[in-house]
Amino acid sequence: MLYNPLFQNREAAGEELAQVIRSQLNKQAIESGSKPIPIVYALPRGGLPVALPVARLLNCPLNIEVAKKISHPQNQELAIGAVTASGSVIWSDNRIFRFKFSSREKRQASLALAMECAKSLEAQLSPACSQAHVREATIILIDDGIATGMTIAAAATALRKLEPAQIWLCTPVAPQTLIPWLHKWGEKVIVLATPKSFLSVSSFYAEFPQVETQEALECLQQQSVKK
Secondary structure, eight states, X not given: OOOOOSBSSHHHHHHHHHHHHHHHHHHHHHHHSXXXXXXXXXXXXXXXXXHHHHHHHHTOOEEEOOEEEEEETTEEEEEXXXXXXXXXXXXXXXXXXXXXXXXXXXXXXXHHXXXXXXXXXXXXXXXXXXXXXXXXXXXXXXXXXXXXXXXXXXXXXXXXXXXXXXEEEEEEEOOGGGHHHHTTTOSEEEEEEOOSSOSOGGGGBSOOOOOOHXXXXXXXXXXXXXX
């Protein structure tokens, strides 16, 4: 099935998302009488070009939370869960996929491999991250799109341990049917587009190249310089 692209590229989607997030932060400030302290976190690598315009507009730190999907032992394209570099794990609700065709040992091996990949990427990117005091801040957690929700849920679980005031899950596009589930992991969910028919995140972008590690580093360095 072919889609009409909703966004030109990640940067354009990030600029649009930034406006909505700022509006919601201002609304919350008026309603609560106190201004939220935002800190933007991106899921690298694809989330960083989306998150950079948000951090710029909010004039706040840009950081990362690395999460990787846990692949089914017999099908690398099938995600059975997600894990962060710090070890926060989310398993798929579909127990048939998780258990029918794989032993516990194989699942643990897939988990270990995903965590190793997450740690490796974190080690490459974390030196360029902004330093920020997360406790009592409002974390704006961003990805370039949400398909299953497992990686952003794992990331939110890890960030919750830092005791922020709130966690907002923010993305340009996600399936309409996933929105209620996403509310389990964050106090607010901001999604620009929620199409009923959803095959892949890339389908909704005119340009969706792979984000290389160097580009991800440059996103972090740009905002670090501004701070």
